[in-house]
Amino acid sequence: MRLYVQKQIVATLIRASEPGLRYVSGGDMARELGITRAAIWKYMESIREDGGIVQAVPGRGYRLANPEDVLLAGAVQTDTSIVGREYVFLPEVDSTNSEAKRRIRAGCLDGLVVVAEHQTAGRGRMGRIWHSVPGKSLCMSVALFPEDLPISQAPLLTPLTAVAVYRAIVKVTGLPVELKWPNDLLIGGRKLGGILLEASGETDRLRYAIIGIGINVNSSQEDIPTALADIATSLGIAGNKPVARRHLLQEVLVCLDTYYGNYLKFGPGPIIAKYRELCSTLGQRIRFAWQARTWSGLATEINPDGGLVVRTDSNDTLILRSGDVHCL
Ligand code: BTN
Secondary structure, three states, rough: OOOHHHHHHHHOOOOOOOOOOEEOOHHHHHHHHHHOOHHHHHHHHHHHHHOOOEEEEEOOOEEOOOOOOOOOOOOOOOOOOOOOOOEEEEEEOOOOOHHHHHHHHOOOOOOEEEEEEEEEEEEEEOOOOOOOOOOOOEEEEEEEEOOOOOOHHHHHHHHHHHHHHHHHHHHHHHHOOOOEEEOOEOOOOOEEEEEEEEEEEEEOEEEEEEEEEEEEEEOHHHOOOHEEEEOOOHHHHHOOOOOOOHHHHHHHHHHHHHHHEEEEEEEEHHHHHHHHEEOOOOOOOOEEEOEEEEEEEEEEEEEEOOOOOEOOOOOOOEEEEEOEEEOO
């Protein structure tokens, strides 16, 4: 009940922040929701604790000063088919992927989205730590239960997500994003986001997949840890202006929902074709580790399973299924 009421209040404040109406009267909201003005005031406090900058002006009412940055339930439109059917915002969590796993065990809906403002133990691929700046990043996970997919098809959710996030970023910012195999989003050769896919199931049936997405949205150069200064960036740095996180998040959910729906209907062919078009690793000379050796060669193709086909300098053909590649 509490969450439902807070969601309604946030939705009202967001609607009011569209050009035109700015302040919403506490009395009107109280009447509409059947609660007291004192209760409305308490809800405003909890919205503030969750990162909403709520301004209150006597005689006029309440307004949100940062509507484009608020990721609370009620602020983010989730009129999608699957992705976002259940939406959870947490001010702080260890990792949204871990939280999604806990909620899967507790019986969440297919399409659950967990968004956190701050991750205390954000995880990257290959056991790495994922750094994000509260208030300036997007950290989210999507739990999916693709009933009839064999587990062998789970890795395809990474290129699918990469293409969806690419589309969302280009739509919202117009910036020239590149996709680096297997899971990186880059601008100008620097990383601005990544995808962490975790899946579980038996051979013939994928029980669940958790797609974790991290995007550096408005981090400044000073926010980026020194060790990453030359290899990481953000959309704000690349475009030289802040990006509305709420719009970007909405667009990511819509694009992911569309591509996932198409994947379930038409299979992986179209998504792999799109990924091939967008993957900047193809045609590049790369270095990579494989079977305890370092190799170099030419990245020639994305195979139908999403693997990277490489013609090595010793003229062997290898198919990489995971791992890191370095462009030479
Ligand atoms: C990578 O590039 O190594 C993958 C980074 C994935 C980070 C995201 S942030 C949201 C989700 N929760 C996590 O702990 N990790 C993913």
